[in-house]
Amino acid sequence: xxxxxxxxxxxxxxxxxxxxxxxxxxxxxxxxxxxxxxxxxxxxxxxxxxxxxxxxxxxxxxxxxxxxxxxxxxxxxxxxxxxxxxxxxxxxxxxxxxxxxxxxxxxx
Amino acid sequence: xxxxxxxxxxxxxxxxxxxxxxxxxxxxxxxxxxxxxxxxxxxxxxxxxxxxxxxxxxxxxxxxxxxxxxxxxxxxxxxxxxxxxxxxxxxxxxxxxxxxxxxxxxxxxxxxxxxxxxxxxxxxxxxxxxxxxxxxxxxxxxxxxxxxxxxxxxxxxxxxxxxxxxxxxxxxxxxxxxxxxxxxxxxxxxxxxxxxxxxxxxxxxxxxxxxxxxxxxxxxxxxxxxxxxxxxxxxxxxxxxxxxxxxxxxxxxxxxxxxxxxxxxxxxxxxxxxxxxxxxxxxxxxxxxxxxxxxxxxxxxxxxxxxxxxxxxxxxxxxxxxxxxxxxxxxxxxxxxxxxxxxxxxxxxxxxxxxxxxxxxxxxxxxxx
Numbered sequence: 505x506x507x508x509x510x511x512x513x514x515x516x517x518x519x520x521x522x523x524x525x526x527x528x529x530x531x532x533x534x535x536x537x538x539x540x541x542x543x544x545x546x547x548x549x550x551x552x553x554x555x556x557x558x559x560x561x562x563x564x565x566x567x568x569x570x571x572x573x574x575x576x577x578x579x580x581x582x583x584x585x586x587x588x589x590x591x592x593x594x595x596x597x598x599x600x601x602x603x604x605x606x607x608x609x610x611x612x
Numbered sequence: 613x614x615x616x617x618x619x620x621x622x623x624x625x626x627x628x629x630x631x632x633x634x635x636x637x638x639x640x641x642x643x644x645x646x647x648x649x650x651x652x653x654x655x656x657x658x659x660x661x662x663x664x665x666x667x668x669x670x671x672x673x674x675x676x677x678x679x680x681x682x683x684x685x686x687x688x689x690x691x692x693x694x695x696x697x698x699x700x701x702x703x704x705x706x707x708x709x710x711x712x713x714x715x716x717x718x719x720x721x722x723x724x725x726x727x728x729x730x731x732x733x734x735x736x737x738x739x740x741x742x743x744x745x746x747x748x749x750x751x752x753x754x755x756x757x758x759x760x761x762x763x764x765x766x767x768x769x770x771x772x773x774x775x776x777x778x779x780x781x782x783x784x785x786x787x788x789x790x791x792x793x794x795x796x797x798x799x800x801x802x803x804x805x806x807x808x809x810x811x812x813x814x815x816x817x818x819x820x821x822x823x824x825x826x827x828x829x830x831x832x833x834x835x836x837x838x839x840x841x842x843x844x845x846x847x848x849x850x851x852x853x854x855x856x857x858x859x860x861x862x863x864x865x866x867x868x869x870x871x872x873x874x875x876x877x878x879x880x881x882x883x884x885x886x887x888x889x890x891x892x893x894x895x896x897x898x899x900x901x902x903x904x905x906x907x908x909x910x911x912x913x914x915x916x917x918x919x920x921x922x923x924x925x926x927x928x929x930x931x932x933x934x935x936x937x938x939x940x941x942x943x944x945x946x947x948x949x950x951x952x953x954x955x956x957x958x959x960x961x962x963x964x965x966x967x968x969x970x971x972x973x974x975x976x977x978x979x980x981x
Contacts, residue, residue: 531781531847532836533847539784560780561731562735564677564680564681564901565901565903568900593730596731609839610784610785
């Protein structure tokens with residue numbers, strides 16, 4: 505199963521998935537990919553757009569997670585590629601968005 | 613006020629409230645403070661121990677946390693006013709401080725209404741309920757109500773806030789159908805008990821204690837901490853902080869009920885809850901929250917377990933040993949303060965270690981090019 509919708513050069517898909525999997529939410533001991541917080545990644549010639557959500561609107565570490573997303577993606581995106589990480593609240597996160605690995609870890 | 617001045621000022625106010633509250637706590641426990649630079653201020657720290665800890669420190673920190681989450685400058689009015697009230701409280705202006713805390717509580721309620729409007733969910737509604745409990749406690753304090761009336765509301769604020777955050781986390785597990793309604797029943801009982809405490813201390817206290825004990829059982833059964841404790845690194849540390857805290861919450865519930873029946877368990881009830889439960893949560897979340905709210909990154913390592921072990925060990929000495937021996941209570945209280953000091957030093961050391969490591973990485977990258 506694909507971890508999140510991706511549109512862009514196929515050779516960048518795996519490095520991007522790996523980079524986002526390195527961003528971990530320590531509270532739940534899982535990556536943001538496994539929690540299902542990454543809604544989608546679009547990469548065009550000179551820009552990458554990433555849509556990320558949080559499980560709670562009262563989450564104070566949102567900026568920190570977004571910063572980590574930027575740092576990790578900067579390491580795998582081609583030089584000169586502009587990066588735009590968007591925090592979105594629609595659709596609201598639900599537990600069904602968790603990956604199979606995440607659900608297994610949480611005892612589903 | 614420009615951010616460059618406002619941020620350090622707010623941090624200084626938070627640190628001052630914590631330091632004064634700890635010194636006040638030691639004085640209340642009968643431990644003589646070696647140097648008395650200003651006897652009046654030190655005496656006030658003892659008188660205002662609970663207000664400084666619950667509002668000046670914890671209330672301000674939680675209000676900062678929520679303001680960071682909502683990303684609105686106006687939301688910082690709540691922590692700014694709360695921090696200022698801490699300074700006034702320490703200066704002996706209890707009435708003004710009480711009204712300022714009430715105003716901070718009102719703004720904080722508004723901030724939480726905004727959170728609910730952004731995401732209407734059981735956990736955000738509980739956060740709003742926590743804010744209302746803080747407002748009620750602060751109003752009761754401002755009009756000069758006794759500790760019996762005020763403390764249950766202040767603790768309800770902290771407990772509701774923590775319970776809301778844990779409820780949100782349980783969404784990641786396949787939740788038992790009774791989990792959410794049973795939590796709501798427990799928390800409603802706690803809020804009703806907080807309100808009853810002023811009129812009927814015995815019945816209110818009994819119900820309040822029962823609700824706290826039931827919440828401890830709920831968290832032990834339904835929280836994700838039992839699962840994340842099996843992970844590693846920071847996640848495991850956070851989970852262990854939570855699980856130790858839940859054990860103290862259960863003890864606090866029993867002791868609170870016993871206190872309401874006239875047994876000498878006041879110190880056990882208040883500090884199993886305030887230090888054992890709440891501060892264990894603070895220690896667990898600081899490595900994640902501090903980088904978010906203060907923009908200070910920390911290098912996590914096993915050294916974080918030292919203050920945690922000292923906190924819980926000294927609480928056993930103070931609260932359980934202290935039931936039989938007053939000397940153990942005094943020694944435990946002193947070590948409680950030492951555990952908090954060690955935690956602050958651990959945080960400062962970890963921030964320095966992170967900077968050193970980053971500098972080393974940068975040098976390595978520069979030289980390897």
